[in-house]
Structures are given as C-alpha cells and as structure tokens.
Amino acid sequence: MHDILSLLATLSRPRLLVRAARLGANDYRRHPHLRRLLGSHALPGHGASVMRLLEIEAEFDEQRRSRDAAYSVSDHVEVLSAVMGEARLLRAQLSAGRDAVT
Numbered sequence: 866m867h868d869i870l871s872l873l874a875t876l877s878r879p880r881l882l883v884r885a886a887r888l889g890a891n892d893y894r895r896h897p898h899l900r901r902l903l904g905s906h907a908l909p910g911h912g913a914s915v916m917r918l919l920e921i922e923a924e925f926d927e928q929r930r931s932r933d934a935a936y937s938v939s940d941h942v943e944v945l946s947a948v949m950g951e952a953r954l955l956r957a958q959l960s961a962g963r964d965a966v967t
Contacts, residue, residue, distance in 0.1 A: 869915050873952050876919075878926065878945070882938075886945035893950025902947055911955035918948045 899908050903917060922944045928936035 869912050869955065870952065872919070873915070873948070882942065882945065885942045886949055889942055889946030890949035890953070893946055893953075895950065895954065898943075898947050898950070902944060911951050911958055915948060915951045915955060918944055918951060922948060 925941040
C-alpha cells in the first residue's frame, strides 16, 4: 500500500488541474462516485480503487497532452478528485492499522 502512496506522490499534473481536483476531493463520496467512475456495484478496496482510477486518469492525461478533441477537463478533474479521495481513505485505513498494532 505504501507503494501506491509513493506512486501518487510522484504524479505530476498542471497546478490548476490539481487545485480543482483538491476542491472536488472535499466532496468525494466513495459509493456514488466510484460506482459511476468504475461502472461497478461491487467496490474494490481502497488500494485497488486507486490503481484503477490511476489507469483511467492516465488515459485522460494522454488525451490532454495530445490535445484530443474528446478530452473532457471536468471528467479529468472528477477522476483526479476520486484518486485524492481514495488516497485519503487509504491513508486513514493504514493509520488505523498502525494504531491498532501499537
């Protein structure tokens, strides 16, 4: 799980895109957002969700970089917001696990 968080720390996106996603992450609700983004009723764990969302986000980033006419900034922000929301939940889960051990 720490590898996922390390991967997120190295992710580099335009500042405005990240700022918009941070605002969206404040309103992140796991069940409705993940169901819509992943197209599944059964939700994976936080780590698996982050990895799948990062795959989707990479596709959006490729569209952005190539100036693809199909690129949607709002969809990209929504996915990045979900990545940030899931990362927060993953960190909280890992922190709770450490607290239980000590």
